[in-house]
Amino acid sequence: MNASPAVTILDGGLSTALEQQGAQLGGALWTARLLCDAPEHIARAHRAFFRAGAQVATAATYQASESGFRTAGYDAEQARRLITRGVRLAVEARDEFATEVPGLLVAASVGPYGAVRGDGSEYRGRYGVSRAQLRDFHGPRLELLAAAGPDLFAVETIPDVDEAVVLVELLGEIGIPAWFSYSVRGERTCAGQPLAEAYAALAGCAPLIAAGVNCSDQRDVLAAVEAAVAATGLQAVAYPNHGGVWDDVTKTWSGAAALDFGLVDAWIAAGARFVGGCCGLGPSNIQALAQGLSGRP
Numbered sequence: 001m002n003a004s005p006a007v008t009i010l011d012g013g014l015s016t017a018l019e020q021q022g023a024q025l026g027g028a029l030w031t032a033r034l035l036c037d038a039p040e041h042i043a044r045a046h047r048a049f050f051r052a053g054a055q056v057a058t059a060a061t062y063q064a065s066e067s068g069f070r071t072a073g074y075d076a077e078q079a080r081r082l083i084t085r086g087v088r089l090a091v092e093a094r095d096e097f098a099t100e101v102p103g104l105l106v107a108a109s110v111g112p113y114g115a116v117r118g119d120g121s122e123y124r125g126r127y128g129v130s131r132a133q134l135r136d137f138h139g140p141r142l143e144l145l146a147a148a149g150p151d152l153f154a155v156e157t158i159p160d161v162d163e164a165v166v167l168v169e170l171l172g173e174i175g176i177p178a179w180f181s182y183s184v185r186g187e188r189t190c191a192g193q194p195l196a197e198a199y200a201a202l203a204g205c206a207p208l209i210a211a212g213v214n215c216s217d218q219r220d221v222l223a224a225v226e227a228a229v230a231a232t233g234l235q236a237v238a239y240p241n242h243g244g245v246w247d248d249v250t251k252t253w254s255g256a257a258a259l260d261f262g263l264v265d266a267w268i269a270a271g272a273r274f275v276g277g278c279c280g281l282g283p284s285n286i287q288a289l290a291q292g293l294s295g296r297p
Contacts, residue, residue, distance in 0.1 A: 005268065005273070006273070007268060007272070007273055007274070007275050007293055008055050008056060008105075008273060008274045008275075009053055009054050009055045009056070009275065009276060009286065009289060009290045009293065010054060010055070010056045010058070010237075010239050010274055010275060010276025010277070010286075011046075011049035011054040011056060011057055011058055011276055011277075011286060012049060012054075012239075012276060012277035012278070012281040012282050012283065012285055012286045013241070013277060013278050013279040013280055013281050013282065014031055014042070014045055014058060014060055014062075015030065015031050015279060016279060016280055016281060016282040017045035017048055017049065017282050017283055018031060018034065018041055018042070018045055020282055020283075021041050021044060021045065023038060023041045027072075027118075028063075028068065028071070028072065028116075028118035029063060029064075029068060029069070029072055030062075030063045030115075030118070031060050031062065031063060032060060032061070032062070032063045032064040032068065032069070032082070032086070033072075034060065035060060035064065035082045035083075035085050035086050035089075036074075036078075036082055039085060039089055042060045042086070042089050043089050043092065043093055046089065046090050046093035046094075047093050047096065047097075048282075048283040049283050049286055050093060050094070050096075050097045050101070050104065051283070052283040052284070052286040052287035052290060053286060053287055053289075053290025053291070053294075054276065054286050054290070055101075055103065055104055055105065056104070056105045056106070056107050056154075056274075056276070057090040057093055057094055057104070057105070057106050057107070058090070058107045058109050058154050058156075059086040059087045059089070059090040059106060059107065059108045059109050059145075059150065060086040060089065060090075060109070061083060061086040061087065061108055061109045061110070061111075061145060062109040062110075062111035062115060062156070062157075063111055063115045063116060063118075064082065064083045064086055064141075065079075065083070065116045065137070065141055066079040066080060066083070066140065066141065066144075067116065067137070068116045069082055069083075080144055083141070083144055083145065083148075084144060084145075084147070084148040086108075086109075086148075087106065087108050087145060087148035087149060087150050088148060088149075090106040090107075090150070091106050091149060091150070094106050105151040105152065106150045106151050106152075107150060107151065107152050107153065107154035107179075108145040108146075108148065108150035108152075108153050108154065109154050109156060110138070110141070110142065110145065110153050110154065110155045110156065110167070110178075111156060111157055112125075112157055112158050112159060112160075112163055113127055113129070113134055113137055113138070113163060114127060114159065115157065116137075121159075122157055122159060122183075123159060123183060123190050124159060124190060124191065125159035125160025125162070125163065125189065125190055125191030125192075126160060126162075126191050126192075127160070127163075131162060131165065131166050134162070134163055134166040135166050135169075135170065138166060138167060138170055139170055142170050142171075142174055143174065146174050146176050150176070151177070152176060152177040152178055152179065152209070153171070153176055153177070153178035153179075153207075154178070154179055154181075155167055155171070155178050155179065155180045155181070156179075156180075156181045156214050156215070157181070157182075157183045157214055157215045157278075158180070158181070158182050158183065158189075159182065159183050159189055159190035159191045160189060160190070160191035160193070161189065161191070161193045161197060161198050161201050162191075164180070164182070164198065164201045164202065165201050167180070168180075168201060168202055168205045168208075171205055171207045171208070172205055172206060172207065174207070175206075175207055176207060177207055177208075177209050178207050178208055178209065179208065179209060179210040179211065179212070179237045179274060180202055180205075180208055180210075180211050180212075180237075181211070181212045181213050181214040181237050181238075181239070182195075182198055182199075182212075182213055182214075182216075182224065183213070183214065183215045183216050184213050184216045184220050184223075184224050185216070185217075185220060186220055186223070187220075187223050187224075187227075195223065195224055195227035195228075196227055196230075196231060198227075199211055199227050199228045199230070199231035199232055200231045202228075202231070202232050202234075203231055203232050203233070208232070208234060209234065209235070210234050210235045210236060210237040210273065210274050211228040211229075211231075211232045211234050211236060211237065212224060212225055212228045212236040212237035212238050212272065212274070213225065213228070213236075213237070213238055213239075213240070214237070214238070214239045214240065214241075214278050215239075215240070215241045215278040215279055216240050216241065217240060217241070217243050218240040218243065218259060218260060218263055219263075220240075221238050221240050221263065221267055222263070222266050222267060222270060224238075225238055225267050225270045225271060225272050226270050226271075228271075229270060229271035235271055235272070235273035235274070236267070236270065236271045236272040236273065236274070237272065237273075237274040237275075238267045238272040238274070238275050238276075239274075239275065239276040239277050239278050239281075240259065240277065240278060240281075241277070241278040241279040241280050241281065242257060242258065242259065242277075242279065242280030242281055243257045243280075258285075259277060259281055259285055259289075261288065261289065261292050264289070264292070264293075275289065275293070276289070277289070
C-alpha cells in the first residue's frame with residue numbers, strides 16, 4: 001500500500017474485538033449491555049486497537065440510548081450514566097497511551113435510530129417515523145454524548161437521507177467536530193437513495209471534518225468515497241465490514257471475506273483520509289492495515 005498521503009487509522013469492529021474476548025452480545029442492547037455488565041471488556045478492546053495501531057477509539061455508544069436502556073429495565077439516571085460511561089472508557093484508554101502515542105482521539109459513536117430498535121432496520125432505513133420523532137431521539141443523545149467529552153462524533157451506519165438531514169441540523173447546533181458515514185449498497189444508500197443525493201445533504205455542515213461510508217461491502221467503498229468528496233469537498237472516511245449477510249435473528253454474519261488491502265490505495269487516492277474497519281474486522285486486521293500504510297514489513 002502507498003504510505004502517503006497521511007491517513008488516520010481508525011479502529012475496527014468493537015463487537016468483533018469483544019467477541020474475540022468471549023463476550024456474549026445477544027439482546028437488543030448489543031455491545032451497550034457491557035457498559036453495565038462488563039465494562040472491563042470494552043476497555044480491553046480499546047487498548048487492543050490502540051496497540052494494533054489505531055489512532056481513534058470509537059466509544060461503545062453506537063446502540064446506547066436512554067430509551068433503549070429504559071426498555072431494558074434501567075431508570076433514566078442509570079441510562080444517562082451508562083451512555084457517558086461509554087465515552088469515559090474510551091477516554092481512559094486513550095489517556096493510558098497518551099505519553100507513548102500522542103494525538104490519539106476518542107470518537108463518540110452515534111448510530112442510527114434503527115440500531116436502537118434492534119430489528120435490522122439500521123440496514124434498511126425508511127423507519128416510518130417523522131423527522132420530528134428522529135430529532136427527539138437523536139437530540140438528547142447527542143447532547144449527552146457531547147457533555148461526556150469526546151474529541152469528535154462518529155455519526156455512522158446511517159442508512160437514510162431523511163435521518164441524515166435531521167442529524168446534520170443537530171450537528172450544526174451542537175458544533176462538535178464529526179465525521180458522517182452512510183451504509184451503502186452499490187451506488188445507493190441502504191434505503192435506496194442515490195449517493196449523490198445522500199452526500200449533497202451533508203454539504204455545508206460546518207462541524208463535519210469528513211464524510212464517507214462504513215459497515216458496507218468493501219467493493220462498494222470507492223464509489224461512496226468518490227461521491228462524498230465530490231458532493232461535500234471534504235476528506236473522506238472509509239471503514240467497511242468484512243462482507244457477508246447479517247441475520248437479524250441470530251445477530252451474526254455469514255459469508256464473510258477478509259479485507260482486501262489492495263483496494264485501500266484507491267480509496268486514499270480518491271480522498272479517504274480516515275480508514276479503518278467495521279463489523280468482523282478486529283485488532284489483527286487493523287494492525288495489518290496500519291503496518292501497510294506505514295510501510296513497515
